[in-house]
């Protein structure tokens with residue numbers, strides 16, 4: 001199966017800096033059919049970067065989108081507007097859920113909006129530190145996963161990517177700490193089983209699941225070799241070219 005390395009730049013880099021950074025990455029990357037490199041710049045940089053990028057090497061993702069196609073939603077950007085600019089959209093990132101009160105209903109509707117606008121949703125799931133401590137991880141992930149996919153037809157499931165990011169392991173979270181690969185492996189197994197029970201083994205196996213949470217060049221290999229992990233969603237380390245490129249190299253080595 002194809003692997004994915006996705007860099008989430010969050011609210012970093014001006015448009016000019018984004019362009020210079022993309023240029024640097026494009027110069028140093030070679031295209032690969034089995035490894036998709038994706039970056040998610042701020043929305044204001046998407047249009048110029050969409051003209052600059054070489055989609056054989058790097059594809060673009062939006063960091064979020066509104067679920068409506070158009071209308072009176074001041075400050076929002078729809079998947080209809082993003083269509084043609086990006087191939088992917090991150091949906092339901094924990095920062096959107098926590099800081100901007102994105103609800104499960106919004107997430108589900110945005111996944112559907114992305115699909116009807118020919119954009120691949122990267123549906124993010126993850127339990128908070130408190131949910132983790134109180135043993136609620138499985139329940140939370142089940143609701144986020146099956147809820148997020150509930151408006152997706154069985155045939156459209158092949159156009160969806162899942163990203164599991166324990167909120168307590170995200171680098172910007174207070175007191176964040178690394179998730180042990182063994183624990184991530186157990187959670188990925190649980191997610192695959194849920195997908196198998198709900199959609200059948202063939203569909204479940206074909207759905208890419210990425211891992212994210214303080215991924216860097218020293219731990220990328222350990223996460224990428226977990227059975228059932230098909231790539232990484234990288235925040236902080238994606239802001240530094242050498243680190244991001246090293247993670248991509250590691251992903252290529254793991255595939256070989």
Ligand code: PGA
Nearest residue numbers: 170171213214234235236
């Ligand atoms: P991080 O961010 O790699 O800095 O932990 C990951 C994310 O929030 O997607």
